[in-house]
Amino acid sequence: MIHCAYRCIVGGLITATPIVAMAASGAAPDPLLFDVDLAICTAIVFLLTMAILRKFAWGPISAGLEKREQSIADNIATAENAAEEARKLTMHYEEKLAGAADEVRAIIDEARQNAERTGQEIVEKAQTKATEEGQRLIQEVERAKRAALREISDQGADLAISLAGKIVSKELRPEDHAAMIRSDLAKFSETAPSDN
Amino acid sequence: MSSDTGHHDPLDPGHLFGHVQDAHHFELPHAVADEGKLHIWQPFEPFVDEVLLKADPDFHLAPFDLRVSKFMLLEVVAAALLIFFFIALARKISDGTPARGKWANMLESMLVFIRDEVARPAIGRDDADRFLPFLWTMFFFVLICNLIGLVPWAGSATGALGTTFTLAMITFGVVMTAGMRKMGPIGFWKSLVPHMELPLPLAIFLLPMIFFIEVAGLLIKHIVLAVRLLANMVAGHLVLAVLLAFILASSHHVAFLGVAPVAVLGASALTLLELLVAFLQAYIFTFLSALFIGTAIHPH
Numbered sequence: 025m026i027h028c029a030y031r032c033i034v035g036g037l038i039t040a041t042p043i044v045a046m047a048a049s050g051a052a053p054d055p056l057l058f059d060v061d062l063a064i065c066t067a068i069v070f071l072l073t074m075a076i077l078r079k080f081a082w083g084p085i086s087a088g089l090e091k092r093e094q095s096i097a098d099n100i101a102t103a104e105n106a107a108e109e110a111r112k113l114t115m116h117y118e119e120k121l122a123g124a125a126d127e128v129r130a131i132i133d134e135a136r137q138n139a140e141r142t143g144q145e146i147v148e149k150a151q152t153k154a155t156e157e158g159q160r161l162i163q164e165v166e167r168a169k170r171a172a173l174r175e176i177s178d179q180g181a182d183l184a185i186s187l188a189g190k191i192v193s194k195e196l197r198p199e200d201h202a203a204m205i206r207s208d209l210a211k212f213s214e215t216a217p218s219d220n
Numbered sequence: 221m222s223s224d225t226g227h228h229d230p231l232d233p234g235h236l237f238g239h240v241q242d243a244h245h246f247e248l249p250h251a252v253a254d255e256g257k258l259h260i261w262q263p264f265e266p267f268v269d270e271v272l273l274k275a276d277p278d279f280h281l282a283p284f285d286l287r288v289s290k291f292m293l294l295e296v297v298a299a300a301l302l303i304f305f306f307i308a309l310a311r312k313i314s315d316g317t318p319a320r321g322k323w324a325n326m327l328e329s330m331l332v333f334i335r336d337e338v339a340r341p342a343i344g345r346d347d348a349d350r351f352l353p354f355l356w357t358m359f360f361f362v363l364i365c366n367l368i369g370l371v372p373w374a375g376s377a378t379g380a381l382g383t384t385f386t387l388a389m390i391t392f393g394v395v396m397t398a399g400m401r402k403m404g405p406i407g408f409w410k411s412l413v414p415h416m417e418l419p420l421p422l423a424i425f426l427l428p429m430i431f432f433i434e435v436a437g438l439l440i441k442h443i444v445l446a447v448r449l450l451a452n453m454v455a456g457h458l459v460l461a462v463l464l465a466f467i468l469a470s471s472h473h474v475a476f477l478g479v480a481p482v483a484v485l486g487a488s489a490l491t492l493l494e495l496l497v498a499f500l501q502a503y504i505f506t507f508l509s510a511l512f513i514g515t516a517i518h519p520h
Contacts, residue, residue: 055381055454059242060283062382065292070390073299074357081306082353084314085331091316 177212181205230468240457242291242380248373260288291377298364298377302357334359334506342510344518347402351513354394358387359506362449366498369457370491378501379453381446388446391509392439399516411519412438445508452501456494463487 185201185208229235239247245257252258264286272279309327313319319328339348339355362378369376377383399408412434413427463483470479 055237055241055450057241057381058385059289059380059382061285061287062242062289062291062377062380063386064284066295066377066383066386067390069292069295069299070357070361070387073302073361074353076303077306077357078353081303081310082356084310085306085328086349086352088310088313088316089328089332089335092313092318095316 180212181208184208230465231462236458236461236465239461240375240379240454242289242375242382244287244289246290246373260290260293262287264288290375291380291383294368294374295365295377295383298361298368301364302360306360331356338507338510342507342514344514347517351394351398351510355506355510358391358509359502362387362505363498363502366453366502369453370494370498376453376457378449379457381450384446384450385443387505388442391445391512392442394509395442395512395516398513402517403519408516441512445505449501449505452497456490456497460487460490460494463490
């Protein structure tokens with residue numbers, strides 16, 4: 025049986041000659057039976073289906089697929105651009121960060137230098153002021169010393185005169201008195217006291 | 221396959237082929253239809269009987285018979301399914317939105333496969349899209365016809381030469397038209413003969429022969445396209461019919477107890493194989509059609 029079927033099929037394949045025949049039913053078994061009505065029907069159905077689908081299905085589907093592929097391609101391009109932009113921004117900020125660190129370092133250096141300079145100035149000012157104060161104090165001491173000496177000198181003269189008056193028990197006239205003072209002062213000046 | 225009454229030899233070739241070939245009736249279980257046959261309504265019968273034969277009793281319609289057959293109806297069903305599914309899909313995805321749902325995704329992936337893996341590699345990126353409507357229709361028409369063959373009591377329209385030969389000839393027409401539009405009517409025929417440096421006497425002798433062989437080859441390629449699909453479908457269904465007929469053949473014998481389970485299991489396994497063959501043959505038919513088109517528009 026199977027052998028018969030294969031013989032029919034293989035025989036048909038070898039000859040490959042379409043056999044024009046009438047309807048299938050009731051005919052002898054022949055796999056290469058060619059039904060013209062079926063062929064015409066197939067052609068009409070297939071071509072009509074293709075025409076309908078071309079207009080209402082394949083066209084819109086092709087357009088939809090193209091549109092989607094285009095939008096995916098656009099999205100990918102946009103994403104790539106965004107990624108590139110982000111990369112540039114990152115680089116920019118990294119550069120900025122590196123610059124900021126340098127800037128901070130410069131600011132700190134400058135602050136340190138300023139602080140050092142200010143400290144130096146303060147020290148110098150303090151030293152100058154201290155020197156000036158010392159000078160002023162020395163001058164004041166000098167002035168006080170002179171005033172004290174003058175007073176001592178004046179009191180010494182008065183004391184000498186009163187002692188001398190008592191000793192000589194005579195009253196001097198103002199002119200004599202003055203002449204005596206001048207002469208005693210002259211003598212006193214010649215014998216100036218030591219600085220101690 | 222329908223059951224048999226036992227009046228015929230179940231392994232009779234004529235009977236087995238009757239299950240596989242086209243008919244003017246559907247075979248149904250005996251419980252459903254008289255004698256297991258549902259006869260197809262013939263709209264042209266009154267016209268033939270009342271008009272043509274009345275006018276001339278010796279009128280011969282051959283090679284036509286103007287009768288609607290099972291495969292014709294199944295082709296219409298296949299076309300209707302194709303139109304229904306793909307217009308529905310087109311409405312979903314024509315605005316560029318992604319397909320939603322398993323069914324729509326499956327159909328779309330098949331369409332994209334035919335476009336990207338069959339049409340564009342075989343025909344070329346620039347020309348392929350023009351032939352997509354033809355290739356898509358061909359693939360799904362053949363596929364659905366093949367798959368309908370797996371439905372009980374239906375039949376495979378691609379198991380008849382009338383169908384496969386017509387589809388192959390439509391492909392042939394597309395190939396010729398594509399080639400002539402690309403290279404001109406004369407250029408296309410000239411491109412069939414490969415360029416050879418031959419001495420004039422030899423060329424006069426050889427070139428017409430080569431031309432004849434190439435033209436015959438072009439035609440044979442397309443006829444083989446038809447026969448390949450036909451043979452695959454007929455052979456598959458015939459083997460299934462034989463396996464199931466073993467059950468009937470052994471029904472009056474004790475061997476039935478062993479034959480029946482083996483035949484059912486074998487037929488089930490072969491039906492799964494047929495499922496693969498249904499897709500494979502639709503793919504091969506479409507792929508070869510695309511290759512022939514590609515060869516016609518890019519001869520070198």
